[in-house]
Amino acid sequence: MEGATSVFRKIYRMVVVIFATAIFSTIFVMCMISTCYITSEEYEITFFCKNNIFINVAFLVVSTSILVAMKVKGIFSNLQEKLNDDSLFKKAKNTLLLIILCLGLTWVFITQFVPGSDQLDVMSSAYKIRCGDYSELVPGGYLDRWNNQLGLTLIEYLFGRVFGDYNVMGFQFLNCFGLALLYLKLVDIMDKLHISRMAQIMTLFLGVLFIPMIMYTSFVYGTIWSVALALWAFDFELKYLSDNKVVDLVGCALLIGLAIQVKNNVLIMMIAMIIYGLICSIKDIRSIKRSLLLVIIIGVSFIAFSKAPQIIVEKKTGYSLSQGVSSWSFVAMGLQDENHAPGWSNGYNYTTYEESNCITAVQEERAKVDIADRMALFKENSHYAFEFFSQKIASMWTEPTYQSFWINQIRNHRVSFPEWLDWLMSTNGYTFVSGILGYYQLLLFSGCLLWVILEDSNQFINKSFFAVTIIGGFLFHLAWEAKSQYSITYIVLMIPIAVMGYEQFINKLCCAIESLKTGEGLKKSSARYTALLSVLVMAAYVGIYKFDGTQCLTADSGYYEKYLEAMVMPYTAETVRDINIINAERRHYKELAEYFVQLLGENGIDY
Incomplete structure (x- = not known):
């Protein structure tokens, strides 16, 4: 049994290393080449603009040199020694969490953005159900089309009964506490995985600097709370794997089920949790039973939470709900490139559902035909396929704000902004902040790549959950509808990976320098194979990109400059x-x- 387990773990590690290396190498080299910008109006048009590679390289060299110098000077060692004091560590952690909470609360208070689009539709649907207006449930209604929103609608229905309908700021303030919980669970998980306290504090510090996530507190949607609940669920899973208490597994299952109802995208995190749990727990016959119990209870919770909203709504309203817009239509749309960046929303899923007389099966058949047509086109025209997926990936992963500006720029606000905030939310302000966050993003991607290359093989599996989730999200959105706002839930998971990566790099670099000084020489490491794979992936992509000759990732540099000159921000004060x-x-x-x-x-x- 131990032999079979060892084989499974080696295969798992190899698969994760290969995919993670390929993904982080690809988005890293894309980030070096270009930056994506989004228009400051509702159309979500993406500009692919050229980056200065030499400045990016210089930034990485200088940043790394500063970190190495701090290590050599003993600054990190002194901080780590102080953090070994439990009371001081707890104080530092709580202080940073409080700063994150206060930044979120301040952002909500000074902006008071008014929701629109899906945010408003969900709130309105919840209000209408409470008032006995079931128009959103009839064929073509909002909840008939998007029945994936039933869970969030019921949550906002309950929220409205307690705090009042359309209590926008109440929901936004709740997001602030969700954000603090998200970062708290991140470091709690890191602690259970025996990741250094220095890395935990640095993760929170980078969380303070990660402005986009703070700006998402004004987004009246499930983005923040879905990830917070999913991380809390994984925290319970780690307790279960450690202590084998069923109550922890039940807590895990309930939280991940609820998280999926808040936002369906965290289904990817649930799958990652199951895979991680199976790999980490299977050791003998007894552990197989424990693993099966994990799969069964999480599976039952998922099914129960998936069915419950529809059952509750149908019982309350007397309506029989359809399946809504077909999932296949999101895939079909994710393979199209009309009007927006490749794979972004173009209304296909909405219009084809209407044209199919709101019959899911009819829309599904049409979507499958359209998917087959697109796949045939990609197969026939490799040049077009390369350009399509290059731009789709870049538009999702190298837009440094992840639409945190866009979701707010197009909304009204119920206060008169001071001049500095007016400038910040302008197109010029967005461009300036994007430039700064581009370097932040560069550090994240390079740090994640360093972690995959340098992490000790004996510890890699235990620390692999975040990477598995990111792999799942990346692969999923290769086919599914794209938006850079979908990426932010994975970007926040990159923060602890990047911190661990730079920690490993600095420690091993200093050890290597010391070994050379003492004449011991360098030890051989399996890291060289992963590093070689990374170099090959980057070289292959750059080679194909140069050979392809379209310069698709930098094609809009001149257009964006003209857009900045011509763009006048609409008046959105309310x-x-x-x-x-x-x-x-x-x-x-x-x-x-x-x-x-x-x-x-x-x-x-x-x-």
């Missing part, structure tokens, strides 16, 4: 003064209409 003006205008129109009706009546004309 202060009390603005609302009063709108109300006054409406009263004026009403009074004017009543006057004209009266005038017509006086002249014997019915209206």
Whole structure:
């Protein structure tokens, strides 16, 4: 049994290393070549702009040199020694978490963005159900089309009953606590995996600097809470794998089931949890039973939570819900490139559902035909396929703000912004911040790659959960609809990986230098094979990119400069003064209409 387990673990590690190396190498080299920018209006048009490779290389060299110098000077050692004090470590951790919470609360308070699109549709659907208006459940209604939103709708229904309907700021403030919980669970997981306290504190510090996630607190949606709950579920899974207590497994199953209802995308995290749990727990016959129990309880929870919202809504309303928009339509749309960046939303899933008379099976058949046509085109035209997937990947992973600006720029806000905030939310402000976050992103991708290359083979599997989740998300969105806002849930998981990667790199580099000084020489390591694979992947991509000759990742540099010159931000303030003006205008129109009706009546004309 031990022999078979060892083989499974080696295969698992090899597969994760190969995929993680290929993915991190690809997005790293893309990040070196280009940066993606998104328009500051509702159209979600992506510009692919050229990066200065020499500046990027210089930034990495300088950053690494500073970190190595800090290591040599003993700064990290002194900090680590201080963090060994439990009370000091706890104080540092809580302080950073409090800063993250306060930044989120401050952002919500000073912006007061008004939700729109899916955010508003979900809130409105919850309100309508409470009022007995079931129009969103009929064929073509919002919840009929997007029945994946039933879970979040029910959550907002309950939220509205407690805190009031359309309590936008209440939900946004709740997001702030969800963000703090997310980072808390990140470091709790790192602690259970015996990752150094220095790495935990650095993860929180980078969380403070990661502005996009803080800006997402104003997004009245399940982005933050879904990841927070999923990480909490994984924390329970680690407890179960350590202590073998069924109560921990039940907690894990309930939380991941709830997380998926908040936002379906974390289904990928659930699959990663199951894979991780199986690999880490199977050791003997007894452990097989424990592994099966893990799969069964999580599976039952997933099915129960998936069915419950529909059952509850149908029982309350008396409506029988359809399957809604077919999942295949998202894949078909993810392989198209009309109007937006390749694979981004173009309304295909919406229009084909309507054209199929809101019959899921009919839409599914059409989507499968369209998928087959696109795959045939990719097969026939390798040049087009390379350009399509290059731009799709880059648009998702190398837009440094992950639409944290865009989701707010297109929304009204109920306060008059101060000048600095007006500038920040302008196109120029977005471009400036994107430039800074581009370096942050570069450090993340390079750090993740260093971790895959340098992590000790005996510890790799135990620390692989974040990487497995990212692999799943990357592969999933190769086919599925793309948006850079979908990437942010994986980017935040890269932070601890990148920190561990640079920690490994600095430690091993200093050890290597010391060995050379003492004449011991360098020890051979399996890391050289992973490093070689990374170099080959990057060389292959750059070679094909140069040979292809279209320069698809830098094609829009000139266009974006012209866009910046011409773009005028729309007026989105919605202060009390603005609302009063709108109300006054409406009263004026009403009074004017009543006057004209009266005038017509006086002249014997019915209206």
